[in-house]
Amino acid sequence: xxxxxxxxxxxxxxxxxxxxxxxxxxxxxxxxxxxxxxxxxxxxxxxxxxxxxxxxxxxxxxxxxxxxxxxx
Numbered sequence: 001x002x003x004x005x006x007x008x009x010x011x012x013x014x015x016x017x018x019x020x021x022x023x024x025x026x027x028x029x030x031x032x033x034x035x036x037x038x039x040x041x042x043x044x045x046x047x048x049x050x051x052x053x054x055x056x057x058x059x060x061x062x063x064x065x066x067x068x069x070x071x072x
Contacts, residue, residue, distance in 0.1 A: 024066050 003016045023031060028048055035046050051059070 022062060022066060 001016055004011065004013050006012070010063060015030060025048075030033060032046055036046060
């Protein structure tokens with residue numbers, strides 16, 4: 001995608017690739033640290049978006065697979 005943003009007083013345009021991760025909250029600090037380590041931006045966009053509601057079947061599946069991944 002193409003992003004337009006202000007950085008240090010200038011309007012910038014850059015090609016960016018969005019990344020969405022689904023992980024337990026307990027993994028947040030490690031995920032954030034790894035993104036910061038790997039990312040080329042001085043201030044990368046790193047957001048945690050809490051799930052307030054969703055399909056019961058999907059959320060059950062997500063909890064099952066994310067929980068297993070967190071323990072491995």
